[in-house]
Amino acid sequence: MNHHTDQYYINRCLEGETNAFSYLVDQYKDFVYTIILRMVKNKEWAEEIAQDVFVKAYTSLANYRGDAKFSTWLYTIAYRKALDALKSVKNQKTIDFIDDVQEGDIGSVTDALMHLELEERKTIIKNSILKLKEDEAALITLYYFEEKSVKEIQDITKISVDNIKIKLYRSRKKLYDYLNGYIQPQISKPKG
């Protein structure tokens, strides 16, 4: 992502060219939507929150000082909006893992995944990520997909570096647990 390109459009927005903001929306809408969806686990709700995130970003654009990447600043807004939305919902539960994956089983989980069709594999992985708690899902997505550094993730989530590392470790393991939960019925399904 070209930081300077973002700054060019930000400057144009601040000069009054509202339409310039559409570039930024188009650039980041998928990731913002994905991270919110993985936290709130509902598509319509996630889309509503994602829209609010961009409106908030637009109205606060004058506050963006350029110290951090625009993406980091935007994801901070997204993370906080998602958390605020979740706080307003009292009974939010996350389904716990089905089976505890041992270290030696991890290879078999990934091997089993490879034998599935691509679309099926994607669906299983997405559903497994959705099963994670909101902060875990966000950390996994930010660290492994967006390749944000631990320091950047700390800026976004305000979680300490040590906590981030611990949560990443735990969420990786949980993800394998969930994948295994999906994989096992698939493996034992009779073919033909």
Add this chain to the structure above:
Amino acid sequence: MKNDFEDIKRIVNEAGLESPSSGFLQSVMNKVEEHSMATSRVKYSPLITKRGWLLLGAIVLGIVVSLLFFDGSGDSWLSAIAWPEFSLDATLGSKLSFQLYNTTIYGLVFLGALFAIQVIFLNQKIKNDFSV
């Protein structure tokens, strides 16, 4: 231990990103435009509200109707009030002089009072409109 989760990155990347609905960009830009217009435009509000007009109309109507009950003869009720007498004579130099009659003085006093009242209301309105 680290090797056990090496392919987690590949797995997460394989999940890819989700996309919002096709109208997402348009919805966001509509909201952004609305906000942009709302902050730049001064909201019009009439100086005299509908209720104010109704009241003024009622007062005028009341005065017109009440005039029907006065036949014009005899002294008016205004003349029954003991108005204080003013006189203001001034001579500016040997050639210029002027005299202010009661009517003029009353007019000036009421104009001053009206101005003072308007200043209070305008001050409050400006404070409300431009307060942060």
